[in-house]
Amino acid sequence: MSITTMLSGRGAQAPAAPKTDVALDLRNVQKTYDTPGRPHVEAIRNLDFQVRRGELVCVVGPSGAGKTTLLRSIAGLLDVTAGEVVLDGTTVTGPPEGMAVVFQEYGRSLFPWMTVRQNIELPLKEKGIPKAERREKVDRALEEVSLSEAAEQHPWQLSGGMQQRVAIARAIAFEPTVLLMDEPFAAVDAQTRAELEDLVRSLWKHLGVTVLFVTHDIDEAVYLGERVIVLSNRPTVLMEDVKVDLPPERDQLTTRSDPRFGELRGHVYELIQRAKRGERPDETAAVDKGV
Numbered sequence: 001m002s003i004t005t006m007l008s009g010r011g012a013q014a015p016a017a018p019k020t021d022v023a024l025d026l027r028n029v030q031k032t033y034d035t036p037g038r039p040h041v042e043a044i045r046n047l048d049f050q051v052r053r054g055e056l057v058c059v060v061g062p063s064g065a066g067k068t069t070l071l072r073s074i075a076g077l078l079d080v081t082a083g084e085v086v087l088d089g090t091t092v093t094g095p096p097e098g099m100a101v102v103f104q105e106y107g108r109s110l111f112p113w114m115t116v117r118q119n120i121e122l123p124l125k126e127k128g129i130p131k132a133e134r135r136e137k138v139d140r141a142l143e144e145v146s147l148s149e150a151a152e153q154h155p156w157q158l159s160g161g162m163q164q165r166v167a168i169a170r171a172i173a174f175e176p177t178v179l180l181m182d183e184p185f186a187a188v189d190a191q192t193r194a195e196l197e198d199l200v201r202s203l204w205k206h207l208g209v210t211v212l213f214v215t216h217d218i219d220e221a222v223y224l225g226e227r228v229i230v231l232s233n234r235p236t237v238l239m240e241d242v243k244v245d246l247p248p249e250r251d252q253l254t255t256r257s258d259p260r261f262g263e264l265r266g267h268v269y270e271l272i273q274r275a276k277r278g279e280r281p282d283e284t285a286a287v288d289k290g291v
């Protein structure tokens, strides 16, 4: 996948001014894969939820539930089978304006023969942004992720955590209105992960970007999110949309030792366990109705 398919941020043709406070609207989204040798893999049975402008929402669910499928559908990298993804009032039919994606595999998403600066600059260049403006945007993004000194180095000269910060810098240099992240910190150590979580919270706060963050890690979802969307086993439906009523100022020590954090984590954990056992709200509803 090329950089241009991953990043389609605000350039010369910025999207029309938003009309409502809903940034992302998933309307009965369904996705079934049909590939030779493995026909009819129903990944998403039905998802219907909204993300408000400027919200940070986490998505958790059992492995293979359809989280990446969901993110790729939202990013316009996959066609949905039914339903629609609506971004700022417009149905997504391809990579939309104003959206950036950060994937787990930073190693594969950065070009090793380019410097950090060149990697961040590439999508801006492809978008036709003039040189001086590009330089300014790259410098600002590097500063945001505290990597100004690494600008002229190559990705392979950096640690895993630093490389993932470059991938984040590349996404934010584009000034997206929506940032999608798919298990972005799964491959880094625990301490780096905590630092990157705090980086996401602080960028989210001062850039005012809408963030949808997919993770396996229940603690991470509760720590980061304003809401946690819990998905069922495949074919996925919504298990529960959990509101995270923790104070907005979060830090690794205070927040994680807050009794409410423990309650929320326990609740999401329980939901995931139930999802793994194959419990699903759509079937409960069917039984209730005697179907």
Ligand SMILES: Nc1ncnc2c1ncn2[C@@H]1O[C@H](COP(=O)(O)OP(=O)(O)OP(=O)(O)O)[C@@H](O)[C@H]1O
Pocket: 033, 034, 035, 041, 042, 043, 061, 062, 063, 064, 065, 066, 067, 068, 069, 070, 216, 234
């Ligand atoms: N390109 C594809 N073609 C066919 N089937 C696919 C494709 N991508 C995913 N699937 C299938 O769709 C289902 C959901 O996969 P997906 O990668 O979305 O799950 P996930 O929740 O992201 O899993 P994980 O937690 O392991 O990352 C799986 O059964 C997977 O095999």
Ligand SMILES: [Mg+2]
Pocket: 067, 068, 069
């Ligand atoms: Mg995945």
